Amino acid sequence: MTLAFTICSVNYLAQARTLGDSLRQTNPDFRYVIGLVDKLSVANLPDSLAPGYEMLEVDQIGIPDFEGMGKRYDITELNTAVKPFYIDYFYKHFPDVTEVIYFDPDIIVFQRLDKLKRDLSTYSLVLTPHTCSPTPDWERPNEQHHLNTGVFNLGFIGLRNDPTARHFVDWWKQRLLYECRLDLCNGLFVDQHWVNFAPVYYDNVLIERHTGYNVAYWNLHERQLSQGAGGQWLVNETDPVQFFHYSGYSPYKPDEVSKYQTRYTFTDRPDAWPLFDLYRNRLLANHNDQYRHYPCIYIKPPRVLRYRRVRKAVNAPFNKVIELLAT
Numbered sequence: 001m002t003l004a005f006t007i008c009s010v011n012y013l014a015q016a017r018t019l020g021d022s023l024r025q026t027n028p029d030f031r032y033v034i035g036l037v038d039k040l041s042v043a044n045l046p047d048s049l050a051p052g053y054e055m056l057e058v059d060q061i062g063i064p065d066f067e068g069m070g071k072r073y074d075i076t077e078l079n080t081a082v083k084p085f086y087i088d089y090f091y092k093h094f095p096d097v098t099e100v101i102y103f104d105p106d107i108i109v110f111q112r113l114d115k116l117k118r119d120l121s122t123y124s125l126v127l128t129p130h131t132c133s134p135t136p137d138w139e140r141p142n143e144q145h146h147l148n149t150g151v152f153n154l155g156f157i158g159l160r161n162d163p164t165a166r167h168f169v170d171w172w173k174q175r176l177l178y179e180c181r182l183d184l185c186n187g188l189f190v191d192q193h194w195v196n197f198a199p200v201y202y203d204n205v206l207i208e209r210h211t212g213y214n215v216a217y218w219n220l221h222e223r224q225l226s227q228g229a230g231g232q233w234l235v236n237e238t239d240p241v242q243f244f245h246y247s248g249y250s251p252y253k254p255d256e257v258s259k260y261q262t263r264y265t266f267t268d269r270p271d272a273w274p275l276f277d278l279y280r281n282r283l284l285a286n287h288n289d290q291y292r293h294y295p296c297i298y299i300k301p302p303r304v305l306r307y308r309r310v311r312k313a314v315n316a317p318f319n320k321v322i323e324l325l326a327t
Helices: 010-025 068-074 077-080 083-093 113-120 143-149 163-178 217-222 271-287 306-326
Strands: 004-008 031-036 053-055 099-103 106-109 123-128 156-160 205-207 223-229 233-235 243-245
Touching: 004 010, 004 077, 004 083, 010 031, 010 106, 031 113, 077 083, 077 163, 083 099, 083 163, 083 306, 099 113, 106 113, 106 271, 113 156, 143 217, 156 163
Parallel strands: 004 031, 004 099, 031 053, 123 205
Antiparallel strands: 099 156, 106 243, 123 156, 223 233
C-alpha cells in the first residue's frame, strides 16, 4: 500500500483538502492522511468544515518530549520538525505500507504517480532538487538563496519501507528533535539542510530531475508550461506536470506568483497564470476563508530576541529626530 500524507494546522486545512482532492482524483489507490499539528477538540469545527479525510493529531504519535518541542519551536519549525516522526509512526503502525510519500499541503497532484511508485520499488529515497539548471540572474531565489535553504526541497519526499529509509528516518528524527530551526547564521533552515547529507550518508537515493516533479516558483526559469490537446499540463512541451507546488502563493493576492520570489510576474509568465487561478478557485471552494482564522493551539507569541530590544531602545532617540525633521 502507498501512503501519502501532509502536515498542517487547522488554518491550512483548505490546502490539505485541495491536495487530498487531487490525490483522490489521480491516485485513488493511495491512502491519504492529514497529520494535524493542532487539536480538533479545541477547534470545534462545524460539520461543514470537517474534512472528509483521515486525520492524525500530532500528540497521538508518541513523539518524545513533544511538549519540549512546542516550547523550543515556533509553529513553522514545529510543523516541519514532526515530519520524520510521522513517517516513523506510519512504518510502525501501518505494516502493509510499502511506500510513504510526503507532500506539503500547498501542492496539487496532476498525474498518476506511476513513475514514482516504480522508482520506490527500487530506491529507498526520492528527492527533488530546487533547480536542475543554473538560475539565470540574481533575482530571488538564486543559487545563493538555495545554499541558504538547502539543495533539496522537502515539500516532497518519497520513501520506501526498507532498512535504508528507516535508518535515514531515525537519523533525521534525532537531528530535528532539537535542530529544526530557522537560523541561517548557524546553517539551519528547518529540515532541509539536514537532507543535503542524505545522498552522502545513504546508498540507494534517487535525485529526481524529472521536470514535472515539484514545479514551483524556484524552478520556473527552466520550466515552460503549456496544455496538451487533452488538457494535460506539460513542462517544456514534453513532460507531464506530476505535481505543482504553490509555495508562498495567496489566493488574496492573486497577481503575485509567490511572496518568496522577485523573478517573475504573471505578465512575464502568462503560461503559469491558469495553474495559479485553478489553485485559487480550489482553495476558496474548500473554505479557505473560514479555516485561515483558526489559531493553532501550539502557536506561541513570537520570540523577541534581547539584541532586538536593545537595538530598538538605542535607535529610539534617532528615530524621533528623523520623525520631527520629516514633519
